[in-house]
Every structure is written in structure tokens, then in C-alpha cells.
Amino acid sequence: MYTKLNAMLTTHHKILIVEDNESDADLVIRELRKNGLHFTTRLVETRQGFETALKDFEPNIILSDYSLPLFDGLSAFYFKQMKCPDIPFIMMSGTLGEETAVEMIKGGVTDYVLKDKLFTLTPKIDRALKEAKDRHEKRVIDEELKVQNEKLREIALMQSHVVRVPIAHIMGLFSLFKFDNPQDPVNAEILSMLKAAADSFDIIIHEIVKKTEEIGMHS
Numbered sequence: 001m002y003t004k005l006n007a008m009l010t011t012h013h014k015i016l017i018v019e020d021n022e023s024d025a026d027l028v029i030r031e032l033r034k035n036g037l038h039f040t041t042r043l044v045e046t047r048q049g050f051e052t053a054l055k056d057f058e059p060n061i062i063l064s065d066y067s068l069p070l071f072d073g074l075s076a077f078y079f080k081q082m083k084c085p086d087i088p089f090i091m092m093s094g095t096l097g098e099e100t101a102v103e104m105i106k107g108g109v110t111d112y113v114l115k116d117k118l119f120t121l122t123p124k125i126d127r128a129l130k131e132a133k134d135r136h137e138k139r140v141i142d143e144e145l146k147v148q149n150e151k152l153r154e155i156a157l158m159q160s161h162v163v164r165v166p167i168a169h170i171m172g173l174f175s176l177f178k179f180d181n182p183q184d185p186v187n188a189e190i191l192s193m194l195k196a197a198a199d200s201f202d203i204i205i206h207e208i209v210k211k212t213e214e215i216g217m218h219s
Contacts, residue, residue, distance in 0.1 A: 013039040013129070016059035018076050019092075020045040020068045027118060028063060028092070035122035046070045047079070054083060060132075061125060063113075066093035077109055086136065088128035090121070151211045163208075166201035170194060 015032075019025040025043050032039060042057045044050050045068055053059065062080060064073040073091050080089055088110040091101070101112045110131075111124045173194050178184040 011038060013037065013061060013125075014057060014059045015039050015041045015125075016050075016053050016057060016062045017041055017043045018045065018050055018062065018064035018068070018071065018073065019043060020065065020070070024065070024092075024115060027115075028121065031118040031121055032125070037122055037125065047075065050076050051079065054080065059087060061088045061090070061129060063090050063092055063121075063125075066091055066096055074104070077104075077107075081108060086132060088125075088132050090124060090128060092121075151214060154211060163201070163204055166197045166204065169197040170201070173197065 017025050017028060019028070022043070029041060042053050042059070044053050047070070050071065062076070064076045066073040073093075077089050077091070080087060091104060091109050091112040092115055093112070094115040096112060096114065104112060110128045113121045113124060173190050176186070177190050178187055181187075
């Protein structure tokens with residue numbers, strides 16, 4: 001994956017602008033600066049430039065014109081989805097119809113902005129970045145819960161199955177001990193085997209405690 005997830009958590013944004021018209025790009029940049037957004041930008045207009053910027057620039061949000069002479073916004077979006085789906089993607093257009101815009105959002109595009117209504121861009125960027133941050137944090141929590149649940153399953157398995165083996169072994173050896181003749185040589189062998197079973201049981205208990213403590217550390 002090209003982008004680092006924690007890049008989305010910064011307050012200084014790296015904005016990749018896919019636009020062939022420098023005047024339109026300047027209007028976007030001025031609008032964002034006017035609204036106090038802290039950012040650096042990279043401007044690209046070709047597929048090659050876009051792919052390189054995703055890897056080298058590592059943006060945390062993408063603003064793309066819908067139609068370009070050598071590239072197009074939907075192609076940029078689909079490529080972005082394959083390589084770094086977590087980066088928010090806002091489509092910009094001067095002529096984008098509402099029906100087309102709705103279909104794009106259904107397809108995964110974060111939002112869209114009409115070029116004659118750039119005043120809506122900053123709030124949409126703020127919302128997109130917040131939602132991306134929330135998704136990232138939820139994914140981290142879900143992954144931690146997944147790890148904890150796996151450890152709980154391991155503990156349950158050890159308690160229900162693994163622990164029974166040394167206990168059954170100890171009980172079996174205990175029944176063989178010749179209490180009526182403590183000096184019987186067999187008892188010495190049984191005691192040795194009992195110690196080995198107890199040691200095995202102790203290792204299992206320590207492993208259960210360790211896994212329990214690991215769960216506590218991540219909770």
C-alpha cells in the first residue's frame with residue numbers, strides 16, 4: 001500500500017490535485033488557504049504523474065478534476081482504490097450532473113464539488129479527513145479486539161483440553177502409588193513421573209497467566 005495510514009492523522013495535510021488547468025488549481029489552493037487549511041500540494045495531470053505522486057508524495061487526500069485531456073478522475077479513483085483505498089477522494093467538475101455525482105459516491109468516491117461552488121470544498125475536506133481518521137481508529141480497535149478474542153479462545157482451549165492431560169496423568173499415577181508399601185521401588189518411579197506431570201502442568205498454568213496478562217495490557 002502506497003500511503004501510510006497515520007499520514008491521515010496529521011493536521012498539516014498533503015493534498016494531491018489531479019488537474020490540467022493551472023488556473024483552476026490555483027483557485028482551489030487559494031480557496032483552501034483562505035479558509036485556514038494547512039497543507040502542501042502536488043499537481044499532476046497524467047496517469048504516470050498520478051501513480052508516482054501516490055507513491056512518493058503520499059497524500060492524505062486527493063482532489064481530482066472529473067475530465068482531463070490525458071487522464072480522467074474516475075480512472076484516478078479506481079487506481080487509488082486498488083493501491084490505497086483509505087485515502088479520501090473528492091471529485092471536482094464544472095459540469096458534473098447530480099445523477100453522475102450520486103453514482104460516483106455510491107461507487108466509493110468520497111464527495112464531489114462543483115468548481116463554481118468551491119466555498120464548499122474546505123468543509124468537505126475536513127469531513128472526509130475526519131471520517132477517514134474515524135475509520136482508521138475503528139479498524140485499529142477491531143484488530144485489537146480480534147487479537148484479544150483469539151487469545152481468549154486459546155485460553156479456553158487450554159483450560160478445557162490441554163490442562164486435562166497432565167491432571168489425568170497425575171490422577172492416574174496417584175492411583176498406582178502403593179500406599180500400603182511406601183518402600184516399593186515402583187513408588188520412586190511413580191514419584192518421578194508425578195514430578196514431570198506437575199512440571200508440565202505448571203508450564204501450562206504459566207502460559208495461561210501470560211496470555212491473560214497480554215489481554216490486560218491491550219485492554
